[in-house]
Amino acid sequence: MDTSHVKPPEEESSTTAEKCLTLVSRNQWGALVPLCKETLQYPAELAIIHHTALWSCHGSQDHLTQLRHIQKLHMQDRGFDDIGYNFLIGRDGTVYEGRGWGVVGAHAKGHNHNSVGIAFMGNFNDEAPSSAALSSTQQLLLSGVVLGQLHHNYTLLGHRDVGDTECPGNMLYKELQHLSHH
Numbered sequence: 001m002d003t004s005h006v007k008p009p010e011e012e013s014s015t016t017a018e019k020c021l022t023l024v025s026r027n028q029w030g031a032l033v034p035l036c037k038e039t040l041q042y043p044a045e046l047a048i049i050h051h052t053a054l055w056s057c058h059g060s061q062d063h064l065t066q067l068r069h070i071q072k073l074h075m076q077d078r079g080f081d082d083i084g085y086n087f088l089i090g091r092d093g094t095v096y097e098g099r100g101w102g103v104v105g106a107h108a109k110g111h112n113h114n115s116v117g118i119a120f121m122g123n124f125n126d127e128a129p130s131s132a133a134l135s136s137t138q139q140l141l142l143s144g145v146v147l148g149q150l151h152h153n154y155t156l157l158g159h160r161d162v163g164d165t166e167c168p169g170n171m172l173y174k175e176l177q178h179l180s181h182h
């Protein structure tokens with residue numbers, strides 16, 4: 001995956017933090033190796049937003065705990081090849097690499113082969129997403145278009161738009177209109 005346009009966390013500095021995505025790679029969060037990996041054939045036409053519906057994290061250690069928990073849950077309990085989402089977004093705006101760009105996810109049945117799945121970490125039925133998380137997501141979507149991994153005319157959806165689920169929670173769902181590039 002091409003990460004030349006994003007700054008890894010160790011290069012993060014307070015003066016540039018606003019303009020650059022903080023992307024934490026799989027290695028950095030201690031991801032298990034995927035059992036199998038399927039390449040997305042075309043740039044994703046849909047960006048599908050989820051919430052993890054788990055606890056709200058306080059601090060990066062808490063994020064790492066939740067990431068490993070989700071990967072285990074997806075691989076052991078649900079029988080997925082890897083963590084289901086392509087990316088996960090922490091409350092502080094940190095972007096965690098799930099399957100990453102260009103890889104078929106397991107997050108929205110029937111739509112995994114033409115979408116990228118992005119999950120906000122936490123439960124947004126009653127809690128509002130942070131502005132840091134929303135702005136990171138906006139930047140991530142933009143970088144996907146620049147990298148050619150997301151169709152320039154992509155459609156942004158909540159998981160509930162394509163499946164029988166409350167996901168990504170009412171409070172996050174109503175913010176999605178502000179994330180749209182249209």
Ligand SMILES: [Zn+2]
Nearest residue numbers: 050051159167
């Ligand atoms: Zn979902």
